[in-house]
Amino acid sequence: MTQHASVSTISQFSLYLPYRDGHLHLRQLLPATPDFSKTPILMLHGAMSNGRVFYSQNGRGLGCFLARAGFIVYVLDTAGRGLSLPKITRDFTLGQGEVIREQIPLVQQFILNLHQQTCQGINAVAPSKVHWCAHSWGGVLMASSLARYPQLQQSVRSLLTFGSKRTIRVKSFKKWLMVDLFWNRLAPGLAIGQGYLAADKLGVGMDNESRASLNQSIDWVRGDWRDHDDGFDYAKAAKKALWPQAWFIAGQNDTVLGHPEDVADMVRECGFEQVRLTLLSKANGFKHDYGHGDMLTHLDAAGDHFLQILDWYLAFDLCVFRD
Template sequence: MGKTPILMLHGAMSNGRVFYSQSGRGLACFLARAGFVVYVLDTAGRGLSTPRISRGFGLGQGEVIREQLPLVQRAILEWHPDAAGVHWCGHSWGGVLMASCLARFADIRPSVSSLLTFGSKRRIKIKSLQKWLMVDLFWNRLAPGLAKGKGYLAADRLRLGMDNESRASLSQSIDWVRGPWIDHDDDFDYGVAARDVRWPPAWFIAGQGDKVLGNPADVREMLAECGMQEAKFTLLARCNGFLHDYGHANMLTHIDAERDHFPQILDWYRAG
């Protein structure tokens, strides 16, 4: 039996390129060179996925949880019939969507070999001026107005992120960051469901320099909300022996990551 395949999912205002570059940098490329088959998902309308997000694009995060992730999981298992499962890996909001899918679908859990996340938080409770500017002012107040005018949030053109956001995804993520973990389409309560989940082996990674979007305290809060008492937690910080106090994106994109924490991730996957 070969190595267990890996599925990677990006976060909000992002796409799969957070995990790879055409020049061969990134976690996906690093693991592929080590012999793993890695699948990087661009959710509908983002990255290499077509059609692109534009005015009238109606899909939100609910479709990623209920449709796209289960569909891709089934496809990978069909392509790898000898595999015992698939490792799931999410950056930022991608980790929240993956955890939501696992909380909702008991039939998918046995085929998920592990859950590894980078800077993933379900709520942003940290208080600071930077958080007020980035989240309370821009994301919660200004971004919906920009999205309403154009029909979607043109984050790439505004140089706010790697990719765009639909109005549905934007409003749904705003509500989740501020309030209950409940599906906007059918009122499924992920928070209640998560309490009874037997989670796969999980590892949550946070960066010391990630002050807002994946603040270590908020990452730990998500672990507690999910009831992942046995999950591994790592803080990428100089005080813990790492080369840098990594931030939200550069924990995956920094040139030093391949000689710093990526080898530990490789060992994690090899052990699984």
């Protein structure tokens, strides 16, 4: 465990979970007076990204915002990304299946165990559930884990996503350029040559993508929601899942990677019983027509929709659900 500088009453810690031949990095964001009996929040990044989309060393980001409000927040770097080791190289073989089947369940149980052990030491009641929050493709991976594992359905209190879609059906020149040409055609070719997609060096993402994850995500965006390793039918499981309360957020200016229509398609495909769908637009009273990334990184977000997100989480602890 490595402590980092305290910023605006927040302390940041790096927790390392042994995983295969390396470790997973989990950033823990603690308020000034941590309450381990409060429902914690787990955050997951999307493709070509890492956990830094939710926090920064100087205290920016949704994770830091919620920690300042009293929540204990955990931000995962999936295998090979961020501070997780080993890094993605030519020999890296893991794909999105390992995130769904291994990494998310591992981190979920770690958080529950950590809070249980801490609460035993202070004679408090430990939480039995964790809030889940994801950006972009991370929402697809979290929804997949939930659909597949009933035990996770029992231990997840809510699912909040930003720009998450499983399929991209919207048609436009920009979509053709970004998805059909680059992601579906050029990126696999680059990954064959390099052994992985060096998204950071190419300037198209925060972090790199393995060949397996790249190819699997391409298949899912265009086709069936099935596990590439064992054929598990996530679409079928989703219809039977006991989903937690969910909130899907889309941006008006997110015209390709999380188009509002594609986000709505994912909501319908999952079949949530209790779900909100919000469009971040000026027409809906927000400060900006937000895009795919800046719905989390914009300087105005903390004084805009982050406040509604805080109300959402506070309502759970008050046992009140507000639309």
